[in-house]
Amino acid sequence: MAELGRIASLPTRGLLEERVRFSLVEEPEMSGVRFADYGLIAGARFFLLGAVSASERCRESYAFLLEHLVLKAADLGLESCWVGYFHQEFFKDFRLEDGERRPAVAVVGKAAERPRFRDRVIRSAVRAAARKPWKELFFAGSFSRPLQPQEAGDFSPALEMVRLAPSSGNTQPWRVVRESDSTAFHFFMKRVRRAYAVRGQHEVDIGIAMCHFDLACREAGRKGCWVLSQPDIALPSPDFEYRWTWRAAKGHL
Numbered sequence: 001m002a003e004l005g006r007i008a009s010l011p012t013r014g015l016l017e018e019r020v021r022f023s024l025v026e027e028p029e030m031s032g033v034r035f036a037d038y039g040l041i042a043g044a045r046f047f048l049l050g051a052v053s054a055s056e057r058c059r060e061s062y063a064f065l066l067e068h069l070v071l072k073a074a075d076l077g078l079e080s081c082w083v084g085y086f087h088q089e090f091f092k093d094f095r096l097e098d099g100e101r102r103p104a105v106a107v108v109g110k111a112a113e114r115p116r117f118r119d120r121v122i123r124s125a126v127r128a129a130a131r132k133p134w135k136e137l138f139f140a141g142s143f144s145r146p147l148q149p150q151e152a153g154d155f156s157p158a159l160e161m162v163r164l165a166p167s168s169g170n171t172q173p174w175r176v177v178r179e180s181d182s183t184a185f186h187f188f189m190k191r192v193r194r195a196y197a198v199r200g201q202h203e204v205d206i207g208i209a210m211c212h213f214d215l216a217c218r219e220a221g222r223k224g225c226w227v228l229s230q231p232d233i234a235l236p237s238p239d240f241e242y243r244w245t246w247r248a249a250k251g252h253l
Helices: 002-008 060-074 117-125 151-162 195-199 200-221
Strands: 019-026 046-054 079-083 105-109 137-142 174-177 185-191 224-227 242-250
Touching: 002 019, 002 060, 019 060, 046 060, 060 079, 060 105, 060 200, 117 224, 137 151, 151 200, 174 200, 185 200, 185 224, 195 200, 200 242
Parallel strands: 137 174
Antiparallel strands: 019 046, 046 105, 079 105, 174 185, 185 242, 224 242
16 A cells, blocks of 8 residues: 555646646545445545646546556555545545545455445446447547457557446446547547536546556557547537547657
């Protein structure tokens, strides 16, 4: 835990240079205040907790950075769980400053050896082990043409990591369009569930998926940057919205 706490406390900036701060905090249950209402998490003590200054894309920035910490926790042998619905007052000693947001937190620690029956039932209900196929998530040039794994070439592993990324209720609200004959990938959000969209959880999900794509590209030796550069691509429905573009750096095409 100490190593994770040290990494979490390092200064960082969001994708749009937002101020972002994280901490690994120990916060046992307080009398009269529950962490969350839906009861899936019991006995949690350690949390990756943060705050981000408000911006047009602050939820994605926050999630992008927090997922880096979640994956580092996995490297250290810890388990984790993203939580988007929780009581802010539970963290009474870690209040938000003016203009800050806390879109989500992550519980970290060691999971119970045997999942509770209720947890297994709910996991089954949200299809937590299932993922959408490529043809529903990734496209070539426009939304009318699905991108095949073989067409993606060296980027196929990175897109597969996006496909496998966690999301609220396993909704997988991301859609990615690769520009024709280029190494630009445009990330769109599809509003799948109104409750998640209204709370901004779909935006958090996009940030998680972006983190997976970015890390997989870096691991393969491909560097790039995230920019806001809305492409001239017709949207399939009003439920779709452009969010980010990843462009390969010169020399990494």
